[in-house]
Amino acid sequence: MSVHDDAVAAVVAQLTLAADGAFIGVALAYVAVRSLLKLRSTSSALRQIERAPxxxxxxxxxxxxxxxxxxxxxxxxxxxxxxxxxxxxxxxxxxxxxxxxxxxxxxxxxxxxxxxxxxxxxxxxxxxxxxxxxxxxxxxxxxxxxxxxxxxxxxxxxxxxxxxxxxxxxxxxxxxxxxxxxxxxxxxxxxxxxxxxxxxxxxxxxxxxxxxxxxxxxxxxxxxxxxxxxxxxxxxxxxxxxxxxxxxLSKDQMILDLAFKTKLFLWTGVVLGVVAVGVLSYATMRNWTKWKEWRHGRQARQHDATESDDPDAQIVTDDDNGEVPDGELCVICLTRRRRSAFVPCGHLVCCQRCALRIEREGDKKCPVCMQPFQKSVRIYNS
Known part of the structure; x- marks a missing residue:
C-alpha cells in the first residue's frame, strides 16, 4: 500500500471512530433509510408490473x-x-x-x-x-x-x-x-x-x-x-x-429481477438498521459517560479552587506534613491527622478541612455516630 493510500485509510479510520462510532452509525442509518425507501419504490413497481397485462x-x-x-x-x-x-x-x-x-x-x-x-x-x-x-x-x-x-x-x-x-x-x-x-x-x-x-x-x-x-x-x-x-x-x-x-427482459424476467431487488433492499435495510441502532446506542452511552465524567471533574476542580481560596481550609499544622499513624488519620480523606471534634457528641475523627466541608454541606451529622452536631472545634495538642 502506498503512502497516499495509508493516509486515506488513516483519515477514513479517524472518521469511522469519531465520537466513539457516532459518525459510522449515522452513515449506516442513512444507507438503511435509503434502502428502505428503495424497497418501497421497488415493491410498488413489482406490484404494478405483476398486474399489468x-x-x-x-x-x-x-x-x-x-x-x-x-x-x-x-x-x-x-x-x-x-x-x-x-x-x-x-x-x-x-x-x-x-x-x-x-x-x-x-x-x-x-x-x-x-x-x-x-x-x-x-x-x-x-x-x-x-x-x-x-x-x-x-x-x-x-x-x-x-x-x-x-x-x-x-x-x-x-x-x-x-x-x-x-x-x-x-x-x-x-x-x-x-x-x-x-x-x-x-x-x-x-x-x-x-x-x-x-x-x-x-x-x-x-x-x-x-x-x-x-x-x-x-x-x-x-x-x-x-x-x-x-x-x-x-x-x-x-x-x-x-x-x-x-x-x-420479458415480463417474467422483470418480475424475478424486481423480486430479488426487493429482498436485497429489505435485508440490507434491516441489517444495516440494526447495526446502526447498536452503534449509535453504544456511541450515545459512551459520550454520555464521558460528559458526566467531564462535568464531575469540572465540579471537583471548581470545588478545589473554592477551597484553596478559603482561609479556613488552608490551616495545616506542621506535624500534618510528616508521617501520621493509622489510628490518627482522618476517617474521610485518610491523609491528614484528626484535628476537629464535633459538638456535642465529641468525636475526634476528622481533619479540620473535612470537618469544615461537612459543616458547609448542610447535613451536619457526625460520620461515626450519625448524630447531628452544632459545630466543629479545632483541637490543639499541648
Whole structure:
C-alpha cells in the first residue's frame, strides 16, 4: 500500500471512530433509510408490473377501446413485446428515415456515439494526488451524443407491419437496450508538453476510446408504460415510477429481477438498521459517560479552587506534613491527622478541612455516630 493510500485509510479510520462510532452509525442509518425507501419504490413497481397485462401489438387496439381507463390522459399500463422499426417505413413513406452508424454502417433508430479520453498520472516531483485534484477541478473526460428518429414496435414475423405501437420517448430517462457495434482505442502520441505534465504531476492523455451504440432495426424488445390511442393509433409512454421502459427482459424476467431487488433492499435495510441502532446506542452511552465524567471533574476542580481560596481550609499544622499513624488519620480523606471534634457528641475523627466541608454541606451529622452536631472545634495538642 502506498503512502497516499495509508493516509486515506488513516483519515477514513479517524472518521469511522469519531465520537466513539457516532459518525459510522449515522452513515449506516442513512444507507438503511435509503434502502428502505428503495424497497418501497421497488415493491410498488413489482406490484404494478405483476398486474399489468402482457400483450401483443395486435391486441392493443381492442384492449384500449373496451377499457374504461382509456378516457384518462395517462392511459393504461401495459407490457408489449415487439420488433423495432422506423415510423416512416410503417407509414408507407418512400423516404424511410433511419440512422446509419458513421463507423460501422449499421442501421438503427437510436444512435449514440461516445468518445472517452483515457488519462494516466504520474505524481511527479511537484504533483498533487489525483483524488485531491479531482475535488478541486471539474474535468469531463467523456463526450457523448445521441440521435434518434421516431420509431414503433410491431409484431414479430409479420410484414408489412399493419399494426404497431408508437414509442414516445419524451421525458424518458430510462436505460436503453442499445447494442455496441463499434469500439476502437486510438493511442495518443506523446509530446514535449506531455513530459512537462508528467513531471509536475498533471494528468496527461494516453488514448481515445471511440464507441458507437445503436438500437437496430428488427431487434425484439419489451416496452413497459402507459398506452393510449392517439388518432386511432396506439402510443406508449414511459412511467417515472417504473425502472423499465424499453428492455431486453420479458415480463417474467422483470418480475424475478424486481423480486430479488426487493429482498436485497429489505435485508440490507434491516441489517444495516440494526447495526446502526447498536452503534449509535453504544456511541450515545459512551459520550454520555464521558460528559458526566467531564462535568464531575469540572465540579471537583471548581470545588478545589473554592477551597484553596478559603482561609479556613488552608490551616495545616506542621506535624500534618510528616508521617501520621493509622489510628490518627482522618476517617474521610485518610491523609491528614484528626484535628476537629464535633459538638456535642465529641468525636475526634476528622481533619479540620473535612470537618469544615461537612459543616458547609448542610447535613451536619457526625460520620461515626450519625448524630447531628452544632459545630466543629479545632483541637490543639499541648
Amino acid at each position: 402482457s400483450l401483443h401489438v395486435s391486441d392493443l387496439r381492442s384492449l384500449l377501446e373496451i377499457d374504461d381507463s382509456q378516457s384518462s390522459s395517462c392511459g393504461k399500463l401495459v407490457i408489449v413485446r415487439g420488433v423495432v422499426d422506423s415510423k416512416s417505413s410503417v407509414n408507407g413513406d418512400w423516404r424511410s428515415t433511419v440512422l446509419v452508424g458513421h463507423e460501422s454502417g449499421e442501421k438503427g433508430v437510436i444512435l449514440q456515439r461516445t468518445q472517452t479520453c483515457i488519462y494516466h498520472e504520474w505524481k511527479g516531483f511537484f504533483g498533487w494526488s489525483q483524488e485531491l485534484r479531482s475535488l478541486l477541478t471539474r474535468k469531463q473526460p467523456k463526450s457523448s451524443s445521441m440521435r434518434m428518429v421516431p420509431f414503433v414496435l410491431a409484431d414479430a414475423g409479420s410484414w408489412p407491419h399493419s399494426k404497431y405501437v408508437i414509442v414516445n420517448m419524451d421525458g424518458s430517462r430510462h436505460p436503453l437496450p442499445l447494442v455496441t457495434v463499434y469500439h476502437h482505442f486510438q493511442p495518443v502520441s506523446a509530446t514535449p508538453y506531455t513530459f512537462l505534465q508528467a513531471l509536475f504531476g498533471h494528468q496527461y492523455p494516453v488514448g481515445l476510446v471511440d464507441e458507437e451504440k445503436i438500437l437496430p432495426l428488427g431487434k425484439e424488445i419489451t416496452a413497459v408504460g402507459f398506452c393510449t390511442l392517439k388518432s386511432g393509433t396506439p402510443e406508449i409512454k414511459s412511467s417515472k415510477d417504473l425502472p423499465y421502459f424499453l428492455s431486453d
